[in-house]
Amino acid sequence: MGNAPSTLTQYDIEEVQEHCNKLFNQQEIVSLYQRFCQLDRTAKGFISSDEFMSVPEFAMNPLAQRLLKMVDGLNFKDFVGFLSAFSAKASVEQKAALIFRVYDTDGNGKVTFNDILEVLCDMTGSFMSNEEREAVLTQLLQEAGYTRESYLIPDDFVKIFANSDTKMEVEVPVD
Template structure:
């Protein structure tokens, strides 16, 4: 898959659509590809995490650091698979798996006490002390 929407073939679209389990229509995939190309400023075929921070809505998200761990270095197919959890056509199971991955910050397959504390730090910032977080 190239860096312009004209280089996205019908085969590519169908492959991506199948990979994301039909969470997006073919037209939506083309639109996502155009956005991907805008974010891929270096034309290297993947988006480094700092490019995501250039999106204002992403940069202010309190969970952006956890999301960046999942996003760094995604190619287009992986980018669409990541975004598929936000699609209204995604299954509940897919959405739950995605949320679990956001909170499993050490990627050990468990959401530990440490993972929950990290999420609380991200969500509460300076408005809650470490002791209050631990008690919570």
């Protein structure tokens, strides 16, 4: 599996399965590898941010710039590891951990009012004013038992995500 894309061996597939906690079966790993090779246009063994932006669904995501910080330069194993949070078999904790990383842009292990406000701004763009966003977020936090001065930790995201109906799943097409 080295630097340049090549054929996956059974050992490679099993290694990738272990890395992603067996959330993808062998067929799905092979399909993901084919997609990885398509995205890795220069066959360097990793996907650049420009190559990620060539995926329309990714480019259209209002959080694309935040996600790019997480995915730029991923090799195949880490690419599958990143995608494993989107597996239907992923636990609430795995999904919440990914969402937490999206919000915790400075990586300090805490999500503040301003962190959430930045994400909300990315998601709403010019459809809401800063004042409207702040008012909505303040009310939402109050309803959840938090204040503007509170900060959220990963466990808070697990609790919030466990109590929501949010689906964060991607189906891997198998040839």
